Amino acid sequence: MTTPGQHPAPIPDWPAGSEFTLGVEDELLLVDEENHLLGASAAPLLARLRAQAPADGVVKGEIFADEVELETPVCADAEEVARSLGGLRGSLVEQGARLMAAGVHPAADIGTAALxxxxxxxxxAAEFGGLLRTPTAGFQVHVGVPDAASAVLAFRGLRNRLALxxxxxxxxxxWHGRDSGLACxxxxxxxxxxxTTMPPVLRSWDDYLxxxxxxxxxSEVPDYTYVCxxxxxxxxxxxxxxxxxxxxxSLATVAGLAALVQGVARCAVEDPDPDDLPEEYLLDNDFRACRHGLDAMVLDSDGCRRPLREVAATAVAGARRVLGPDGLxxxxxxxxxxxxxTPEPTRQRHLCEGRGMAALLADLAARTMGRG
Incomplete structure (x- = not known):
């Protein structure tokens, strides 16, 4: 946290740049031969992976010792994103890493995390204390927008559709070896x-600032990057x-989701949403998506409740409309x-119920490393 007399770093001005480019942060768990988290023993492996990373991407550590983050360069389209991540993952596997893509390791014990x-x-770590109990791994997509005004429009369009x-x-x-009852x-x-919260309404760039x-x-934090x-x-x-x-x-799913982010953001700038989804709708929709996944019913901007698959299909159609002319x-x-x-949570449950947790862990690692 900031010390007395220390001021937070200023928020940078929005840079000029390419429109609707993509970049991805791919967080992966490092596991052993039994597909359990490596813990503190991951440190020398991660140091070697970072030192020998390919030139077309970045390999970084995370706050948890047994987690690695892969960062793509700026990409023109989703297929380039998938190629970059495929190369980065392949390089790490060649160097002896066992990788697992899972939002939470399905069987990790609580409270044993190595930092x-x-x-x-x-x-x-000093601020969070005992909250840092087990690694979480996300797939984070960045979409480039040309200026601050466009950023607010893209933010609104993406915010309204976060549940999908x-x-x-x-x-x-x-989590912790048990079915959570949630899809996510x-x-x-x-x-x-x-x-680490759902995003607020932003009505202008000054409102963001x-x-x-x-x-x-x-929070007395050093800069805006601590606001997650x-x-x-x-x-x-x-x-x-x-x-x-x-x-x-799945790298194919990586590409599909990245393309959808790109298309929704571009659609939101070219044909802006008239309104922001109320916070109450946003929070309820997100819980329903976490609980039921694609089987959820969510509130749309008009206040009507619809199947999430229907909302998603509409978003995909809009993304196709703006990306199609450019072949994207x-x-x-x-x-x-x-x-x-079959949704991924259902697939995992069927596998675990039929063959056990060890089979699920082996499946997730094999698929992440391109062997499933």
Missing amino acids: TRSPRYDLL FRALAAGSPY VRPAILRSYPR DKVGRAISA WELRPQPRLGTIEVRVMDAQH AGSLDVVDDLLTR
Whole structure:
């Protein structure tokens, strides 16, 4: 936290940049041969992985010692995102890493997490205390927008549809060896952390500066990057970051979800939503998406409750409309498939109930490493 007399770093101006480019942060768990978390023993492995990372991406550590974050370069489209992540994952596997994409490790014990030391992480560990109980892994998508005014419009369009991104990416029904009863349990952990919340309404760029400034001041944190709304502007990068999605083992699904973020953001700028979803709707929709996944019924902007699959199909159609003329809509076919096939939480439950937890862990690791 900031010390007496120390002022937070200023929020950067929005940079000029490419429109509706993509970048991804791919958080993955590091596991052993039995597919359990490595804990503190991951530290030398992670140091080696970071030192030998390919030039077309970044390999970073996370606050949990047995978690790695892969960052793509700026990409023009979703297929480029998937190629970049495929190369990064492949490089790590070649170096001996066992990777697992799961929002929460299904069988990790509570309260045994090993933490990484760094100035930033030491600040967070001191603030969070015992809340850092088990790693969570997300699939975070950045979409570039040209200016601050467009950022507010893209933020509104994505915020109004966060529940569908949550449900499409839901894949963490188990925690601590038990069925949580949820399609996506990761938010139940993240929401215990300060400043990790659903995003507020932003009516203008000045409104963003005011709200994030108040959050920085109230929490006495060094800068705006410590304010981790689940959808947030990233002024330094010139992007809007979607943070509600679980880690994904399938690179095809990675591409589909990234394309949907790109299409929804572009559609929101070119044909803006007239209103912001009320906070009460947003919170209830998100819980229903966490609880029921794609089977949820959610409140639309007109106050009518609709099947989430119907809301998602409408969003996909809008994304196709704006991405299609530039040849960028092909990856959206994967999202259409997600809306019709067995949801990932159901698939995991069937596997665990039929063959046991060990089989589920092995399946998640194999799929993440391209062997499933």
